[in-house]
Amino acid sequence: MPTIRDVAKRAGVGIATVSRVLNGSSQVRESTRQRVLDAIADLNYSPNQAARRLSSGKTFTIGVVSPFFTFPSFVERLTGIQDVLDESEYDLVLYSIRSTEQLQRRLRILIGENRVDGLIVLSLPFSERDLRTLKPDFPIVTVDNSPAWHYPSVVIDDVAGGALATRYLIEHGHRALGFVGDRTDSVFRFTSTERRLEGFRNALTEAGLEFRETWCWQGEHSQEAARQAAWRILQQPNRPSAIFAAMDTLAFGVLQAVREMGMRVPEDVAVIGFDDIAAAGYVNLTTVSQHLVESGRIAAQRMLDWLRSGEIERTPVQLPLKIVERATV
Amino acid sequence: MPTIRDVAKRAGVGIATVSRVLNGSSQVRESTRQRVLDAIADLNYSPNQAARRLSSGKTFTIGVVSPFFTFPSFVERLTGIQDVLDESEYDLVLYSIRSTEQLQRRLRILIGENRVDGLIVLSLPFSERDLRTLKPDFPIVTVDNSPAWHYPSVVIDDVAGGALATRYLIEHGHRALGFVGDRTDSVFRFTSTERRLEGFRNALTEAGLEFRETWCWQGEHSQEAARQAAWRILQQPNRPSAIFAAMDTLAFGVLQAVREMGMRVPEDVAVIGFDDIAAAGYVNLTTVSQHLVESGRIAAQRMLDWLRSGEIERTPVQLPLKIVERATV
DNA sequence: TCCCAAGATGGAAACGTTTCCAAGCGCCGT
DNA sequence: ACGGCGCTTGGAAACGTTTCCATCTTGGGA
Missing domain, CATH: 1.10.260.40 (lambda repressor-like DNA-binding domains)
Incomplete structure (x- = not known):
């Protein structure tokens, strides 16, 4: 060479x-x-890249840290990031995380070893203070984390989103509403479901409707669990006419149950999801779009801006939410 | 520091x-x-990683080269790769490709600049000879490419897969079979659809059944295109009772059309897909599984073995195919 | 024609490791 | 008590850039 x-x-x-x-x-x-x-x-x-990196002190690399890479939503965000990084001089390195402790350790290592010039953290809460003492202004952009951060972030308003979905059902004549969501994750402490549920309750109250425990369920994050939950909810003599699922993947389970029970969507039971992952289009699920791909794109763009200008734009970007009307309501 | x-x-x-x-x-x-x-x-x-890399001449990095990162199947393969690399000392860097020319250039740069220790190439045909003259034994593992390569590969038998799906329909009593697939991609020259179609025709001949042009369609790779195609095919007075879609994403379009036309799956029209992407589970699509995640896992493992032992195991790994029986046949 | 500032250029240090090679050390056998 | 061998250890070169600083050009104005 x-x-x-x-x-x-x-x-x-x-x-x-x-x-x-x-x-x-x-x-x-x-x-x-x-x-x-x-x-x-x-x-x-x-x-030779290694030599450049050593000499210049830059790595020309941006790391993406995401929870164990299996939910469609992470993948879609990643797609957006990839989109914009691909046009830049930066490489994209993928790190997946299995637990919160591992996250903190991983972050410290990544920052300490000078392996990346910046980090995009997806949906994972971490100790901001810990990192700041390590290297005060190491470039980090978060996506789908609390907006109260020291670092730039891209977020949505889950409470408003929950209310949006709920009101949409109400506007379509539903008065008996059920809810299906996962339980706050013990490992990562994702809390978006809680906040969406909060929006659900708010909207119910606002419309003078009743919140019924027996129409609601929270449990494991899987299609199968949601399917079983939907069975239980819909078997009751006094059943809801519509169900709000806190995430599309759960909504699929609900749809499956409804069909298995010989009922029709949306005539017998309406279903609305949240996220608008690609598969929602495949099954014609009505859902709340949170612009997943776009969130990745924006995060990457902010990272690039920061890296190139050296200036930090700390105000969080809040993405709009919108109902995607398809065939299940 | x-x-x-x-x-x-x-x-x-x-x-x-x-x-x-x-x-x-x-x-x-x-x-x-x-x-x-x-x-x-x-x-x-x-x-400091940069110093290690410079001094040792290794990058501790494996690159994954994939077509513009938008089909679910690539993502699932990537998941498998990530799975095994995550446990190793290697970083995973993502490169996405927009055209065949870009691919060749990208590969040369990646290899020349010593940016990665090895490359996993997904579904993209490239000029093997060109690369070999550059660096004869640069570690490359291919997935879903022709198995005739100089490099280790992970493949499936698309012809057999097409036949498998077709025979499955026949065994379930169908005698009038349609086919929906995409056209050989002009940019990347993916040919798996052609081969699956070949398997379809073989199985038809074998069973003494007729192959009808008017029951078949090839066109753009999109759910919407498939939906429209299915409409046309199923509107004919003499319509097929079952359709084989060469990829799950297309099958979703077909399912959509069937439902729109007020017909029932599988009673009026049976549908079988190919790939078994995660979304196929969501909609209960019967399909041919090609173990996408596993293909990524194996590829990464072979790369690791090569890198650690220095020995190349050139025989291609051929993954088995199997019918996943769900609700659409 | 001369001088000076700005623009070009080259040499060498610095980046933080790995690894080759030489040397120190302790222990064993005789 | 001595020689030698093998296990440990340290120094220094090497990896291939970037960048500081000094030096050399060049062109324009007086």
């Missing part, structure tokens, strides 16, 4: 000049630049 | 010894090792 020294020799210049050409410095005469470029082409040279 | 020199000083040893401890060399006395470990802990030291 040719090195920068070979290029310098071939072009008849010093290595500093080659480096300047490589990095687009304007301090190089056009004729010299051309000679260097020719030499580079002749030798089929490309700079 | 403390460096290896600080650790050495604190522990009262030479930097070489610290390095040996860091890299688990057995040539260090236990008491010394302990002293070094203590110093590391005291200083909260972690080695």
